[in-house]
Amino acid sequence: MSRNELVLHWKVQGFLNFDDDLKSEMEGEEHFYYLVGHSFFQDFAKDTSGNIVSCKMHDLIHDFLRFMTKEFDLDENSSPCLVSKTTRHSSITMEQGNNFPTCINGVKKLRTLVVTGQSCDVTGESLKKLFNEAKCLRLLDFQLTNTGETSKEIQLPDEICNLIHLRYLSFHGHHTLTLPESICEVRNLQYLNLRGCKKLPDEIEKLINLKYLYTYACSDLKYYPKGIGRLTGLKRLNTAIARVDCNHARMFSVGDLENLDLLSGDVYLVLRGNWINREEVERAKLHKKIHVTNLYMVLRTMNGEISQQLYDDFIQALNPRPTVPMLLL
Numbered sequence: 001m002s003r004n005e006l007v008l009h010w011k012v013q014g015f016l017n018f019d020d021d022l023k024s025e026m027e028g029e030e031h032f033y034y035l036v037g038h039s040f041f042q043d044f045a046k047d048t049s050g051n052i053v054s055c056k057m058h059d060l061i062h063d064f065l066r067f068m069t070k071e072f073d074l075d076e077n078s079s080p081c082l083v084s085k086t087t088r089h090s091s092i093t094m095e096q097g098n099n100f101p102t103c104i105n106g107v108k109k110l111r112t113l114v115v116t117g118q119s120c121d122v123t124g125e126s127l128k129k130l131f132n133e134a135k136c137l138r139l140l141d142f143q144l145t146n147t148g149e150t151s152k153e154i155q156l157p158d159e160i161c162n163l164i165h166l167r168y169l170s171f172h173g174h175h176t177l178t179l180p181e182s183i184c185e186v187r188n189l190q191y192l193n194l195r196g197c198k199k200l201p202d203e204i205e206k207l208i209n210l211k212y213l214y215t216y217a218c219s220d221l222k223y224y225p226k227g228i229g230r231l232t233g234l235k236r237l238n239t240a241i242a243r244v245d246c247n248h249a250r251m252f253s254v255g256d257l258e259n260l261d262l263l264s265g266d267v268y269l270v271l272r273g274n275w276i277n278r279e280e281v282e283r284a285k286l287h288k289k290i291h292v293t294n295l296y297m298v299l300r301t302m303n304g305e306i307s308q309q310l311y312d313d314f315i316q317a318l319n320p321r322p323t324v325p326m327l328l329l
Contacts (some may be wrong), residue, residue: 229256245273255283
């Protein structure tokens with residue numbers, strides 16, 4: 001698991017004392033390196049600067065915790081069943097050929113569910129049972145790897161709106177994903193990580209506490225909803241499709257970046273339109289995005305050609321900070 005994800009897990013579970021995002025992240029970093037110093041982790045991956053990027057729990061610590069707690073029971077087919085009435089934090093490792101459990105009972109106290117392992121069938125019926133039972137869930141994380149088979153489809157049922165305490169939702173694996181509009185009722189959601197998503201909810205602005213929105217391999221996404229521009233607390237938006245020719249009523253436009261001043265890290269924008277609306281581009285106010293480190297943009301016009309004059313006018317209208325590396329393709 002990556003260091004950043006681990007700190008986020010602690011944060012959404014309420015293990016960190018500060019309400020302020022920056023202070024809580026600093027506290028999480030301190031706790032992480034304290035545990036590193038006491039050999040709680042192993043198999044470190046580091047970046048070029050020597051900072052720890054990812055790691056895993058030390059085998060001895062893992063075995064001890066497994067001995068002290070029972071995370072899940074097994075049925076006759078060795079398929080994990082969520083039946084514990086006392087477990088609050090659970091992890092399931094799926095083997096090839098298993099299905100996500102439909103045997104779900106007594107999980108009313110469950111706060112964390114992490115599903116790892118091989119890509120498996122995750123049916124709407126099993127998720128419906130989970131969402132109806134585990135209404136105290138704060139963190140739901142699917143991390144399934146590809147088995148070389150055709151991508152499976154996961155369709156979230158409308159009952160996800162029952163998870164009013166959910167703060168962290170991740171579907172990161174080799175599958176396609178369909179979200180219902182009812183996910184917009186999960187108002188406490190702070191972190192949303194999607195892979196293979198077909199469509200984002202049109203009323204996404206209702207997710208007023210959303211701070212992290214990641215979308216990967218979402219080739220079926222035709223547009224990003226307008227409401228993203230109203231999520232003024234958004235800190236990470238790794239990629240987005242934005243109209244560059246108008247202030248569209250339903251689709252996210254480049255000018256909708258106007259109030260997203262907390263964005264940080266790398267941002268990748270796919271800019272679409274039949275022409276470039278200078279007023280719309282200027283409305284983005286990129287010079288105010290002081291936390292963005294790199295900006296990557298793909299400009300796709302109707303005829304697919306970008307003249308030098310068009311390029312110069314576009315950059316001038318964007319008015320990015322001089323210190324932000326920007327790549328326009």
